Amino acid sequence: ANNADDPFPIWGTCMGFQLLTYLTSGENLLTDTNSTLVSYPLYFQQAYKTSKLFGSGSAETGDIINILSKENVTFNAHFYGITPKTFNNNTKLRTFYRMLTTNYDDNGKEFVSMIEAFKYPFYGAQWHPEKNNFEFVAKLGPNLHHSADAIKVTLYMAQFFVNEARKSSHKFxxxxxxxxxxxxxxxxxxxxxxxxxxxxxxx
Structure with missing residues (x-):
């Protein structure tokens, strides 16, 4: 659809992120990453500067990058992930996606936490951008944050993707x-x- 100038954005969250890496590479490249019910700041990689998601240079985007890089506002709930080494060693992945950010799990293992396709409006987050606004269940623990900055992050991601979807001419x-x-x-x-x-x- 995108090749035919018919905008069709895709966002993969958590297992959806993992599925995107599988669909692109054609193989399961996941490894154990113990990151359950915990929030981290993001470690931005050089490629974020040329991304659509973070590369605008606007004051709003700068504020979001500052929050994401300094505060524990990205809630993780996964047992598996893909390491930067695996990502970079796989030709299909590294030529299809930018690696925007990484994180370290509770055992110190680094994993890729955000990706963006070079050519297509495809995006992936290993963490959960949506939970800061909507989930207050006690079993998720004290590591799910609802601060003003955490809410800003959720809204930024949602508005970005909705704006991508607005480019589509699909309608009922x-x-x-x-x-x-x-x-x-x-x-x-x-x-x-x-x-x-x-x-x-x-x-």
Missing amino acids: KNATEEAAALIYNFPVVYTAGNTSYEQCYFF
């Missing part, structure tokens, strides 16, 4: 078809007592 055939596809057709259920999520939709 009519208002009736559109209305039938809305999330509001389904009840939201409070599930904090039974899951790691405040609320869930059941289809």
Whole structure:
């Protein structure tokens, strides 16, 4: 679709990030990374300066980079990741994606935490940009932060990706078809007592 000038952005979070690396490389390159229920600051790599996600040079982006690099606002909940060495040794990965950031797990092992495709609007985060705003379940622990800066990070990532999606000309055939596809057709259920999520939709 993108090759045909039909913008189609993709964002992969956590396991979605891992899936992107699998789909691109054609093999499972993951290794153990003990990063469960913990937040880290990001270690920015040189490639971020030429990225769409962080390379604008705007004051807003500069503020977000400052927050991400200094504060524990990126919530991780994964047992696996991909190391920078594995990433760089795989021709398919290193020529398809920029490595934007890395992190170190609780055992000191470095893993890639954000990627962005060179040519396509494809993005991946090994951490969870969405949780700062929406998840307050006690079992997630005290390492999930809801500070003003943490909320800024969530909003920045969401607004960036929505702006990418706005470039698409895809639309429903009519208002009736559109209305039938809305999330509001389904009840939201409070599930904090039974899951790691405040609320869930059941289809």
